[in-house]
Amino acid sequence: MALEIYWASGSAPAWRVLLTLAVKGVPYESKLLQFSKRETRTPEYLAVSPRGKVPGLRDGEFTLSESLAIMAYLEKKHPSPPLFGETPEETGTIWRVLCEHDNYITPAIQAVVRPILFSAPQGEDLSARIQEAAPTAHEELARLEAALGNAPWLAGERMTAADLGVFPTLKLLLRAAGKPIAEPLGLGFAPLEERYPRLAAWSARIEALPGYDATYPPHWREG
Ligand SMILES: N[C@@H](CCC(=O)N[C@@H](CS)C(=O)NCC(=O)O)C(=O)O
Structure with missing residues (x-):
């Protein structure tokens, strides 16, 4: 199953995750949510991100919120190019x-x-x-x-x-x-x-x- 990334247009924390994916060349399924439609408050999304914040990640059975945690996860899964240092x-x-x-x-x-x-x-x-x-x-x-x-x-x-x-x-x-x-x-x-x-x-x-x-x-x- 493809990696799913939940984000919202203009969200700085979501944008840093999208940039990480771009730099690492990781393909993903984009899930663009709209705050105005309360799409970050659905039970489905709260299962990914319990505080209802973007970004969120689903990778098979695994879900994750918090942009820095997601960036660290992507680093472990896709180490090249290294973004969190080598020394x-x-x-x-x-x-x-x-x-x-x-x-x-x-x-x-x-x-x-x-x-x-x-x-x-x-x-x-x-x-x-x-x-x-x-x-x-x-x-x-x-x-x-x-x-x-x-x-x-x-x-x-x-x-x-x-x-x-x-x-x-x-x-x-x-x-x-x-x-x-x-x-x-x-x-x-x-x-x-x-x-x-x-x-x-x-x-x-x-x-x-x-x-x-x-x-x-x-x-x-x-x-
Ligand atoms: N510390 C979080 C912050 C996430 C955050 O505040 N996201 C905002 C958008 S920039 C959000 O989802 N706000 C919607 C809400 O609070 O309902 C991270 O780095 O992921």
Whole structure:
């Protein structure tokens, strides 16, 4: 039975799994779920992902949720190319970047993205909230920019799970920054190359990966 991957368009954790599959060249059956139709809340899906979150994986009898767990599972099943390092130092560095991403970078960026992308109660002016959150997100981008001054990829000389794990969150931020509510605020995230030239070049290298296009959130193509 083919590997089944449950995901949703625009979900950063789901996107990192799709990128992992693309880089490893693993075929899979795509199960695109829609939050609006509550497809992540069906008994069938809750059997895959008990918290009702995407991504989810089914491989025969085995089911798994949590994007990092899925990436680690794919690494064991399909070791080539290695994405979680080959030496203790590489592995430790990759996990350090991923942990920093999930614990610090994601909350900082979500604090900017959420008020932009998710509708506010009518009349509430979210500009102040967005502007207040921007400096912490900039601090995180500055850390990534500095890391890319030492090596072409976030964990060293090779592209790894660290890069695939961080990239979707950056794209989410850039998408939010281009929305009509955010653009006039001059948040300074886009164009990325102005303030973060290394991050922009790194992002372009990931976008050039074979198979990248198939992972791009379909509803983002519509605007
Ligand atoms: N820690 C989880 C986070 C997953 C997550 O938050 N997914 C969101 C989409 S980005 C979700 O499924 N939200 C739907 C919901 O909570 O109902 C992971 O890395 O997989």
